[in-house]
Amino acid sequence: MERHSASVNQGQQVxxxxxxxxxxxxDVGGTLIKPWPSVGHVYAKVAAExxxxxxxxEILNRQFGAAWKGLESFNHGRxxxxxLVDKTFAGTGTEPPSQxxxxxxxxxxxxxxxxxxxxxxxxxxxxLASHRVKLGIISNWDERLIPLLxxxxxxxxxxxxxxxxxxxxxxxxxxxxxxAARKLGVAPERILHVGDSLDHDIKGATTAGFQTRLIDRNRxxxxxxxxxxxxxxxxxxx
Numbered sequence: 001m002e003r004h005s006a007s008v009n010q011g012q013q014v015x016x017x018x019x020x021x022x023x024x025x026x027d028v029g030g031t032l033i034k035p036w037p038s039v040g041h042v043y044a045k046v047a048a049e050x051x052x053x054x055x056x057x058e059i060l061n062r063q064f065g066a067a068w069k070g071l072e073s074f075n076h077g078r079x080x081x082x083x084l085v086d087k088t089f090a091g092t093g094t095e096p097p098s099q100x101x102x103x104x105x106x107x108x109x110x111x112x113x114x115x116x117x118x119x120x121x122x123x124x125x126x127x128l129a130s131h132r133v134k135l136g137i138i139s140n141w142d143e144r145l146i147p148l149l150x151x152x153x154x155x156x157x158x159x160x161x162x163x164x165x166x167x168x169x170x171x172x173x174x175x176x177x178x179x180a181a182r183k184l185g186v187a188p189e190r191i192l193h194v195g196d197s198l199d200h201d202i203k204g205a206t207t208a209g210f211q212t213r214l215i216d217r218n219r220x221x222x223x224x225x226x227x228x229x230x231x232x233x234x235x236x237x238x
Contacts, residue, residue: 018211021236023134023186025160025205027171027195028141031215032154035109036116039064043088046108050101052094064088076142076165081106110144112151118217124230125157131237136160138180138193140170140200160184171197172204181208192236194227 026032035042040061047055067087074080082098085105089097097105108114128135135158139145142165149155160183164170167179181188188209195201195215202212213233216226227233 019187019189021133021192021211022190023136023184023192024128024233024236025136025138025162025177025180025184025191025193025210027193027197027201027215028137028139028145028149030196031118031194031201032121033115033117033152036114042108042114043085043105046101046105047089047094047097050104052092055092055094059092060088063090074140075170076140078106078142081142110148112148115148115152117152117154118230120229120231121154124233125154127231127234128237129157131234133237134159134184134186136162136180136184136191138162138171138176138195138205140164171195171200172207174204174208177205177208177210181210192233194230194233 038057038061040057040059043060043064044055044057064084067084070087071084074084082102085102086096086098094100125135137149137158137160139162141163143163145163146155146161149158149161155161160180162176162180162183164176167176169175169179171177177188177193181191184191189211192211192213193201193205194213195205196217198214202214205212213236214226215228215230217228219226219228
């Protein structure tokens with residue numbers, strides 16, 4: 001089945017054709033789950049457990065955000081995480097965490113207690129599964145992701161969980177999307193990818209031939225290009 005939608009081009013209405021969606025893939029961080037209460041809160045708590053009291057979660061959040069934005073590339077390796085954490089704690093008067101409590105901090109993010117599953121996730125996955133559409137994950141993450149999804153009781157919804165550390169190519173590389181399409185056994189043009197990053201998710205998936213939807217829970221993008229809640233995806237498969 002093909003779906004038709006109208007778009008406007010130089011004053012004329014043009015009909016575009018979309019392939020029927022047979023599979024939906026999801027980003028994870030910011031799309032299905034988020035750190036809880038925040039990255040800075042988790043960092044401050046682990047630091048306090050190691051004798052470093054009174055570090056501000058808000059300051060750590062700001063410094064983490066600045067360090068993250070300053071990355072030219074990031075393959076989610078353990079050493080890369082250690083360097084990023086050191087930058088986050090720079091100027092706080094502490095020793096670099098890579099020399100002290102980084103292993104404990106790294107392991108803490110394997111625990112479900114420091115992650116929040118967005119309220120719309122499980123209901124949406126249940127509805128989509130009822131339509132017999134294949135579901136998958138395409139995520140820039142490390143070896144902690146699949147065990148974490150299992151502990152969050154999310155893994156059983158997905159026929160394919162594709163993680164950048166296993167593929168060797170993170171989003172937005174088309175290679176990771178093509179790998180997911182092969183695992184799902186669905187042509188790229190019949191897969192809809194959902195994520196919260198224009199660069200990694202939307203541009204990367206589009207290059208690979210996927211259909212796309214931006215999940216924008218804070219309504220910061222144009223209405224025509226985003227969804228706010230995952231239940232809005234049902235119209236794509238109904």
